[in-house]
Amino acid sequence: MSKNKYLDMDITNLPTPAFIVDERLLKRNLETLKSVIDRTGCKILLAQKGFSMFYFYPLISEYLNGTTASSLFEARLGYEEMELKNPNKKLETHIFNPSYREDEFDEIMEITNHIVFNSFNQWKKFKSRVKEFEEKNGKKISCGLRLNPEFSEVETEIYNPAGRFSRFGVTLENFKENELEGLDGFHFHALCEQNSDALENVLRIFEEKFGKYLYNMKWLNFGGGHHITREDYDIEKLVKCINYIKEKYDVEVYLEPGEAVALNTGFLVSEVLDITKNEMDILLMDTSASCHMPDVIEMPYRPFIFGSGMPNDKKYTYRLGGPTCLAGDVIGDYSFDEPVKVGDKLIFTDMAHYSMVKTNTFNGINLPVIAVYTEKGGVEVIRKFGYEDFRNRLS
Numbered sequence: 241m242s243k244n245k246y247l248d249m250d251i252t253n254l255p256t257p258a259f260i261v262d263e264r265l266l267k268r269n270l271e272t273l274k275s276v277i278d279r280t281g282c283k284i285l286l287a288q289k290g291f292s293m294f295y296f297y298p299l300i301s302e303y304l305n306g307t308t309a310s311s312l313f314e315a316r317l318g319y320e321e322m323e324l325k326n327p328n329k330k331l332e333t334h335i336f337n338p339s340y341r342e343d344e345f346d347e348i349m350e351i352t353n354h355i356v357f358n359s360f361n362q363w364k365k366f367k368s369r370v371k372e373f374e375e376k377n378g379k380k381i382s383c384g385l386r387l388n389p390e391f392s393e394v395e396t397e398i399y400n401p402a403g404r405f406s407r408f409g410v411t412l413e414n415f416k417e418n419e420l421e422g423l424d425g426f427h428f429h430a431l432c433e434q435n436s437d438a439l440e441n442v443l444r445i446f447e448e449k450f451g452k453y454l455y456n457m458k459w460l461n462f463g464g465g466h467h468i469t470r471e472d473y474d475i476e477k478l479v480k481c482i483n484y485i486k487e488k489y490d491v492e493v494y495l496e497p498g499e500a501v502a503l504n505t506g507f508l509v510s511e512v513l514d515i516t517k518n519e520m521d522i523l524l525m526d527t528s529a530s531c532h533m534p535d536v537i538e539m540p541y542r543p544f545i546f547g548s549g550m551p552n553d554k555k556y557t558y559r560l561g562g563p564t565c566l567a568g569d570v571i572g573d574y575s576f577d578e579p580v581k582v583g584d585k586l587i588f589t590d591m592a593h594y595s596m597v598k599t600n601t602f603n604g605i606n607l608p609v610i611a612v613y614t615e616k617g618g619v620e621v622i623r624k625f626g627y628e629d630f631r632n633r634l635s
């Protein structure tokens with residue numbers, strides 16, 4: 241297994257653990273997203289929460305219309321690494337945060353051009369600051385309000401932004417039609433890893449509740465969670481949804497996918513450090529579920545490993561555990577056709593989104609190196625981490 245038969249690139253000298261993102265696969269996703277832009281005239285933003293690999297922002301800016309952020313720091317990354325570096329492309333930097341901090345708001349206005357508020361309280365609190373800033377700096381900031389359609393087909397509750405008691409967005413009951421003055425757009429986000437039929441259903445409810453106010457707006461943001469680059473995604477239906485809203489309400493439509501940009505474009509390469517036994521065979525890996533792919537525990541889900549099967553599907557079954565001292569730092573049980581040996585490399589798939597952005601140095605475990613594969617440069621490590629990265633978040 242150490243001679244790699246699953247990746248068409250040479251990873252023999254790649255230090256492990258390593259995230260490696262394949263530019264060819266990323267380009268393929270971006271082309272799919274661009275086809276939606278070209279067919280509808282909508283705008284698509286990269287939601288950096290899911291994928292913030294700024295090495296690829298120059299490439300992404302060739303296809304998409306900018307970035308969106310959930311925080312000041314994400315907004316700054318999108319502004320500095322994408323918008324500012326491509327002044328001729330008219331890229332946009334958006335932000336939505338559930339509750340802006342007063343001490344961060346000036347900087348947010350400096351670096352963004354679209355700000356979405358989560359409540360009428362927040363809008364009232366910051367409205368005059370936006371106006372003042374616009375007058376003083378001769379810059380237009382387009383403000384929007386997040387609405388909560390109170391309808392969603394997301395089944396994992398921690399990923400359901402429109403479930404009961406959700407803190408996101410204004411519900412119909414709390415909507416105040418006489419406080420819309422100055423707002424240019426609406427935003428909703430009610431999907432997670434879903435197809436366009438789920439979007440169609442959300443849109444129907446959204447229109448019933450808020451459609452009549454949309455006529456006075458300039459834009460509607462459909463949020464993220466659109467799994468546009470998944471093989472079975474129904475792009476025709478998405479295109480229909482976008483064109484329908486654009487034509488009926490005469491608004492600009494935004495989509496802000498994170499996951500769909502980087503879906504199936506990256507891998508986590510890890511090495512087997514030891515093999516032990518406690519009723520079953522256990523592989524001690526140099527990568528950790530807790531530190532390097534926390535969604536495995538949070539979501540929870542079971543990442544796929546090249547050449548593996550479900551436990552007992554193949555002849556040799558192992559439990560894979562990480563290098564931390566957390567008992568639950570277990571990636572899962574996997575089976576293989578051949579016995580695994582110390583030094584073998586196992587490759588986790590679909591690791592570009594929601595893993596690199598979620599890593600941490602719990603227990604002093606080092607972060608995986610970040611590597612890319614490009615047609616020009618082959619496999620290249622673009623970032624390595626060390627003791628300082630662990631120490632600098634502590635004091």
Ligand SMILES: *Cc1c(COP(=O)(O)O)cnc(C)c1O
Pocket residue numbers: 287289290336429431432433463464465466496497498499500
């Ligand atoms: C998380 C999030 C996104 C991106 O979601 P994906 O599932 O990665 O597409 C977009 N918009 C908002 C407001 C979000 O919270």
